[in-house]
Amino acid sequence: MVGLFVRLKLRLIAGSLKGTGQQRAGFLFSLIAGLLVALAGFYLMAGLRTLDPSTAADVGVVFFSFILIMWIVGPLLMFGLDDTLDPARLALFPLTTGQLTRGLLASSAVGVWPVASLFAMTGVIFGLARSVTGALIGIVAVPVAFACCLVVSRLVTTALSGALRTRRGRDLMAVAVILVVVGSQLPGMLLNQGLGDGLEIITRTAGVLRWSPTGLAAHAIADGGLVGVAEVVAVALFTAVCAWLWIVALKAALTRADSSSQGGGSVRRSRFGGLLPEGVLGAVVAKELKYARRDPRGRVTWISALAVVIVMIFSTRNNTGGEPIVWMGVFPVWLGGLVVSLQATNSFGIDGRALWINAVVYAKPEALRADLAGRHLTITLLGAPLICLAAVATGLLTEPVWILPAALIGVGVMGLVFAVGSFTSVYFPYTQPERINAFTGAAPGQGGQAFLSSIGSLVGGAVLSLPVLIPVMAGHLWVSALMPVLGFGLAWPARAKASVIGLRRMPELMADVSRPT
Amino acid sequence: MEGMTEAVRTRGLVKAFGQQVAVAGVDLVVPAGSFAGLVGPNGAGKTTTLSMITGLLRPDGGLVEIHGADAWAEPVKVKSSIGVLPEGLRLFERLSGRELLLYNAELRGISREEGAKRAAELLRVMDLVESQDKLVVDYSTGMRKKIGLAAALLHNPAVLFLDEPFEGVDPVSANTLTEVLRRYTASGSTVIFSSHVMDLVERLCDWVSVMSRGHIVAQGPIGEVRRGRSLNEAFLDLVGAGGSGEEGLSWLGSSSG
Numbered sequence: 001m002v003g004l005f006v007r008l009k010l011r012l013i014a015g016s017l018k019g020t021g022q023q024r025a026g027f028l029f030s031l032i033a034g035l036l037v038a039l040a041g042f043y044l045m046a047g048l049r050t051l052d053p054s055t056a057a058d059v060g061v062v063f064f065s066f067i068l069i070m071w072i073v074g075p076l077l078m079f080g081l082d083d084t085l086d087p088a089r090l091a092l093f094p095l096t097t098g099q100l101t102r103g104l105l106a107s108s109a110v111g112v113w114p115v116a117s118l119f120a121m122t123g124v125i126f127g128l129a130r131s132v133t134g135a136l137i138g139i140v141a142v143p144v145a146f147a148c149c150l151v152v153s154r155l156v157t158t159a160l161s162g163a164l165r166t167r168r169g170r171d172l173m174a175v176a177v178i179l180v181v182v183g184s185q186l187p188g189m190l191l192n193q194g195l196g197d198g199l200e201i202i203t204r205t206a207g208v209l210r211w212s213p214t215g216l217a218a219h220a221i222a223d224g225g226l227v228g229v230a231e232v233v234a235v236a237l238f239t240a241v242c243a244w245l246w247i248v249a250l251k252a253a254l255t256r257a258d259s260s261s262q263g264g265g266s267v268r269r270s271r272f273g274g275l276l277p278e279g280v281l282g283a284v285v286a287k288e289l290k291y292a293r294r295d296p297r298g299r300v301t302w303i304s305a306l307a308v309v310i311v312m313i314f315s316t317r318n319n320t321g322g323e324p325i326v327w328m329g330v331f332p333v334w335l336g337g338l339v340v341s342l343q344a345t346n347s348f349g350i351d352g353r354a355l356w357i358n359a360v361v362y363a364k365p366e367a368l369r370a371d372l373a374g375r376h377l378t379i380t381l382l383g384a385p386l387i388c389l390a391a392v393a394t395g396l397l398t399e400p401v402w403i404l405p406a407a408l409i410g411v412g413v414m415g416l417v418f419a420v421g422s423f424t425s426v427y428f429p430y431t432q433p434e435r436i437n438a439f440t441g442a443a444p445g446q447g448g449q450a451f452l453s454s455i456g457s458l459v460g461g462a463v464l465s466l467p468v469l470i471p472v473m474a475g476h477l478w479v480s481a482l483m484p485v486l487g488f489g490l491a492w493p494a495r496a497k498a499s500v501i502g503l504r505r506m507p508e509l510m511a512d513v514s515r516p517t
Numbered sequence: 518m519e520g521m522t523e524a525v526r527t528r529g530l531v532k533a534f535g536q537q538v539a540v541a542g543v544d545l546v547v548p549a550g551s552f553a554g555l556v557g558p559n560g561a562g563k564t565t566t567l568s569m570i571t572g573l574l575r576p577d578g579g580l581v582e583i584h585g586a587d588a589w590a591e592p593v594k595v596k597s598s599i600g601v602l603p604e605g606l607r608l609f610e611r612l613s614g615r616e617l618l619l620y621n622a623e624l625r626g627i628s629r630e631e632g633a634k635r636a637a638e639l640l641r642v643m644d645l646v647e648s649q650d651k652l653v654v655d656y657s658t659g660m661r662k663k664i665g666l667a668a669a670l671l672h673n674p675a676v677l678f679l680d681e682p683f684e685g686v687d688p689v690s691a692n693t694l695t696e697v698l699r700r701y702t703a704s705g706s707t708v709i710f711s712s713h714v715m716d717l718v719e720r721l722c723d724w725v726s727v728m729s730r731g732h733i734v735a736q737g738p739i740g741e742v743r744r745g746r747s748l749n750e751a752f753l754d755l756v757g758a759g760g761s762g763e764e765g766l767s768w769l770g771s772s773s774g
Binding site for chain 2: 283
């Protein structure tokens with residue numbers, strides 16, 4: 001049975017080689033990345049030999065804990081993509097829980113990333129062990145820690161499999177992805193803020209992670225004595241308990257009624273809908289506001305825009321070594337405006353396969369123009385306050401005089417991106433997959449279109465803002481008042497022209513935003 | 518056909534996807550006020566034809582007329598007079614059923630008050646009152662077809678195009694759908710729907726068009742197309758159904774294990 005599962009996993013991997021060019025490129029990418037991680041990890045860990053023992057032990061502990069975290073998070077993000085992760089897929093086969101346990105465990109050890117992480121972990125034996133007993137403990141500790149990773153990761157996916165198959169669970173996961181991405185930027189930001197040097201952070205982090213299951217294993221190798229042996233035994237016991245819990249969770253997952261078809265709750269009726277103007281504009285704004293809140297893609301877009309703005313503000317503060325110049329007060333807000341409005345470069349992408357509902361109604365360009373205006377108004381309603389807050393924060397960290405010019409420039413540049421985005425939305429529309437992928441925001445084969453439209457709008461908006469930006473940089477702060485005039489003044493005719501083109505291209509536009517993903 | 522007003526007429530409608538010709542010169546005729554069925558095996562070109570008629574897919578050639586107006590040249594006249602329920606149940610998933618109807622009403626220029634009134638009535642008739650505030654993404658297939666039909670009916674179109682409206686729908690919901698459609702055609706409006714289910718077409722329709730491999734192979738009042746046979750038999754004759762499948766599969770049903 002173990003052999004069967006391993007062959008199934010190998011077939012699934014081989015299957016991705018037979019797929020489209022995109023899939024093959026994806027596999028090649030993960031193969032090369034896995035190889036790099038394996039070699040670099042091994043080399044760096046083995047290289048710890050040159051450091052003093054306590055520092056080496058700290059780095060090893062952090063590394064082992066990081067691997068465990070990756071093992072927990074990675075499969076959750078892969079859920080639905082790896083067919084061996086969801087026990088419900090196998091529920092109908094006549095297998096005992098024991099067979100299934102061994103089979104699933106074996107299949108999760110097969111693949112590019114498991115092999116890469118095992119190889120990298122082996123490096124710790126060379127880097128951390130400073131005695132023969134340490135090396136001997138390492139030979140046992142590394143496989144035990146690897147088994148711990150496998151079992152804990154399986155336990156987490158199995159326990160959550162029921163929730164992950166419901167719509168709400170998947171929505172939450174999509175937002176969790178972006179939090180992980182943003183969270184991974186935190187250490188770098190903290191380092192930039194000068195909260196102690198890198199070594200001190202590692203020592204402090206290791207002090208906590210030393211008690212994580214895999215952290216114990218790393219520490220055991222460095223210790224090399226009786227304490228080390230006890231630690232390895234503790235990790236093994238922990239792994240055994242997790243394995244037992246996993247079997248319990250697996251039994252439950254196989255026999256529990258499928259909850260994926262159970263509906264979610266009701267939504268609250270809008271209280272502010274009446275404030276919006278009647279007609280296409282109001283209808284589109286109401287819908288877009290709901291999507292920003294309810295659709296995971298909408299939430300992810302806004303959370304990441306917020307994250308970019310915050311990172312920008314912090315990085316300005318970091319640079320205030322000498323006398324602050326206008327650029328420091330304006331640049332973060334200007335860039336924030338560009339990033340926030342970037343979602344207008346593929347306005348119809350979020351509608352996807354539902355765009356026909358609008359298409360069967362719009363008979364005149366004016367209707368499509370109101371539609372575009374509604375989408376731009378929504379981004380402005382949500383983005384402008386965010387940009388103003390960013391201007392205030394940046395101004396307080398640099399020179400308060402710059403708050404108003406920065407806000408005007410940040411909000412005005414949004415209009416410029418709307419202008420360019422009106423055209424990219426109708427000329428280079430692309431499908432936004434409903435399942436969010438960390439690597440691309442477009443359907444297979446449309447990466448080029450996505451890249452062209454977002455980079456094009458970013459550069460276009462930036463270049464168009466130069467006539468205002470340059471005088472402001474030169475000290476003529478009042479010129480910033482012209483930015484909203486320029487931005488929204490250009491967005492107006494751009495929508496008019498783009499709506500004529502868009503209406504003519506509507507069938508092609510619909511096909512482009514509703515590609516299978 | 519003389520003197521009869523036509524709700525829909527296409528002339529030489531053609532569409533190819535790369536090498537594959539999906540629709541090869543379709544001349545579809547549907548008289549006004551009829552309950553028309555468009556039948557054909559999988560891949561006959563039904564969905565492609567309906568998409569081109571409703572303006573969702575650009576034809577490679579040919580003409581589409583809805584009540585005499587060219588659908589592709591005069592969209593202003595045509596779009597307000599048709600209702601569409603395409604295949605695949607593609608809806609705004611993150612709106613509730615009620616919000617979807619109100620959105621449609623507002624897009625169509627119906628006043629908020631009137632839109633809310635019509636939405637409430639449609640939700641009641643479609644038996645969706647209990648789930649009107651649930652998100653469409655959580656709806657079952659039958660509920661989605663019903664809310665889709667409600668959205669297509671909201672502006673009281675003269676012609677209604679439905680692609681496989683009964684596929685995957687439970688008998689109770691199917692009954693609701695047919696009742697609503699019957700009432701709608703009784704007032705002189707036209708329904709054109711595609712289907713695989715011959716019994717249903719035979720029971721509901723007074724007009725039928727049979728498609729096979731991108732062509733219309735027969736169309737007319739249902740009695741003329743049937744010519745005394747059941748519609749199913751007539752259909753199998755028209756599309757040239759293959760062997761009975763008795764060769765092979767000798768092992769099937771012969772053991773208990």
